[in-house]
Amino acid sequence: MKTIEARPTTRAVRLRRWPAGTGDSLLRERPESLADYRASWRPDIGFPALEQLADLCDRVGLRGRGGAGFPLATKLRAVGMRARAAGVAPVVVANGDEGEPASAKDRYLLRYRPHLVLDGLTIAAHALEAQRAVVYLADDELAAAVRGRLGGLDGPVPNVVLAPGRYVAGEETAAVRMISEGVPKPTAKPPRPHERGVDGRPTLVANVETLAHLARAVRLGPDVIAAAGTTDEPGVTLLTVVPDVGEACLVEVPFGVRLSELLRFLGVGTEPAPAAVLTGGFFGGFLPRSRWDVPIGHTSMRAADAALGCGSILVIRDGCPVDVAHELLDYFAEENARQCGVCINGTRAMADALGRVAAHQAEVEDPDRLRRWSETLPGRGDCALLDAACRIVSTLFAHTDGALQRHLDQPCATCARGHERRPRTRFAVGLARPSEGER
Numbered sequence: 255m256k257t258i259e260a261r262p263t264t265r266a267v268r269l270r271r272w273p274a275g276t277g278d279s280l281l282r283e284r285p286e287s288l289a290d291y292r293a294s295w296r297p298d299i300g301f302p303a304l305e306q307l308a309d310l311c312d313r314v315g316l317r318g319r320g321g322a323g324f325p326l327a328t329k330l331r332a333v334g335m336r337a338r339a340a341g342v343a344p345v346v347v348a349n350g351d352e353g354e355p356a357s358a359k360d361r362y363l364l365r366y367r368p369h370l371v372l373d374g375l376t377i378a379a380h381a382l383e384a385q386r387a388v389v390y391l392a393d394d395e396l397a398a399a400v401r402g403r404l405g406g407l408d409g410p411v412p413n414v415v416l417a418p419g420r421y422v423a424g425e426e427t428a429a430v431r432m433i434s435e436g437v438p439k440p441t442a443k444p445p446r447p448h449e450r451g452v453d454g455r456p457t458l459v460a461n462v463e464t465l466a467h468l469a470r471a472v473r474l475g476p477d478v479i480a481a482a483g484t485t486d487e488p489g490v491t492l493l494t495v496v497p498d499v500g501e502a503c504l505v506e507v508p509f510g511v512r513l514s515e516l517l518r519f520l521g522v523g524t525e526p527a528p529a530a531v532l533t534g535g536f537f538g539g540f541l542p543r544s545r546w547d548v549p550i551g552h553t554s555m556r557a558a559d560a561a562l563g564c565g566s567i568l569v570i571r572d573g574c575p576v577d578v579a580h581e582l583l584d585y586f587a588e589e590n591a592r593q594c595g596v597c598i599n600g601t602r603a604m605a606d607a608l609g610r611v612a613a614h615q616a617e618v619e620d621p622d623r624l625r626r627w628s629e630t631l632p633g634r635g636d637c638a639l640l641d642a643a644c645r646i647v648s649t650l651f652a653h654t655d656g657a658l659q660r661h662l663d664q665p666c667a668t669c670a671r672g673h674e675r676r677p678r679t680r681f682a683v684g685l686a687r688p689s690e691g692e693r
């Protein structure tokens with residue numbers, strides 16, 4: 255399939271599809287038109303009421319695809335209940351901010367499947383009787399493309415809100431705050447958006463891939479969704495697989511495919527075998543080699559103490575896990591929202607200690623400091639960024655076959671060799687400027 259070229263500071267993602275069992279694919283070679291969408295997806299079957307829609311989400315096991323993997327049915331019911339109790343119309347938000355550098359699926363869907371995403375947003379708006387809808391994203395070209403697709407919607411016409419492209423701006427309370435007040439920073443919880451969201455109203459914040467799957471479930475029906483995946487987790491998911499060297503891929507797979515099979519299929523699982531794998535992007539942590547056979551899915555990966563998260567998988571083939579952990583912590587130290595002292599200081603302290611370890615200039619106390627911080631800092635920030643930073647450190651200790659201890663014991667040949675330096679992080683991927691025909 256085609257390669258979507260990247261912007262200068264990022265790498266291309268190549269579209270790949272698992273060879274069997276995906277059914278009707280989410281992937282398209284060219285951006286769909288409304289006519290294409292309506293011809294193939296039966297928007298004519300109408301809009302389910304809230305309880306009917308939530309039941310359908312339960313039946314197809316639809317969980318959020320933005321990171322937390324929360325059941326969509328629970329969110330829908332919670333927003334509906336709060337709105338009814340308060341006697342106000344709620345707000346629905348399609349969250350396409352995609353702050354994770356190693357993920358390109360949301361931007362892909364907004365560019366290539368905009369009508370699928372907008373249909374999902376409209377379906378949610380109808381079920382919740384929302385009078386305001388928002389598409390929240392961080393790319394001005396994409397914003398222009400989405401604005402050009404808003405005609406012909408059978409529901410509230412969304413306004414498009416541009417986020418500043420920071421890592422935490424896509425966190426759901428940051429999205430709500432940005433839309434309401436123009437400040438893209440998380441807030442302490444509670445309240446969560448279903449309690450107090452945009453302009454104080456109960457708000458559904460749903461990732462754009464989640465909304466795409468919602469539209470598929472309504473337009474295709476649960477039996478078609480269940481034809482792919484497993485009994486526990488029907489359907490397919492989009493993954494961005496980003497090796498430190500070589501080709502990054504956006505791939506559609508049925509739930510239940512083993513991670514090791516996927517890495518082999520993409521040519522990044524063997525020769526040389528990866529030094530380490532992280533699932534759930536920058537948020538998920540290192541996955542021990544003994545669990546690389548885990549079936550891909552929210553529940554199966556959670557059972558293996560791994561995270562599917564936003565579907566981003568980092569594969570370290572050429573680099574050193576310690577150097578990568580330093581890079582990710584440095585990224586967190588730069589990208590945190592600078593409003594919780596414990597996060598500002600904690601991420602910087604862990605990044606600096608890992609930098610010393612990576613450079614073979616560790617202070618005697620650094621290993622103990624890192625271990626202590628990774629155990630005591632989680633849960634102390636307003637959002638989960640600090641938790642993610644701690645998970646990188648704790649899993650570096652526990653899940654990388656002793657990479658950190660080896661680094662302390664002797665010079666690291668991999669680090670001595672160096673790697674191609676890219677701005678900010680070697681794992682960033684993105685989409686190219688659209689061609690004339692794709693606008």
Ligand code: SF4
Pocket residue numbers: 422439440441589590591592593594595597598634635636637638639640
């Ligand atoms: S935990 Fe960190 S990223 Fe999250 S709100 Fe606090 S300072 Fe910002």
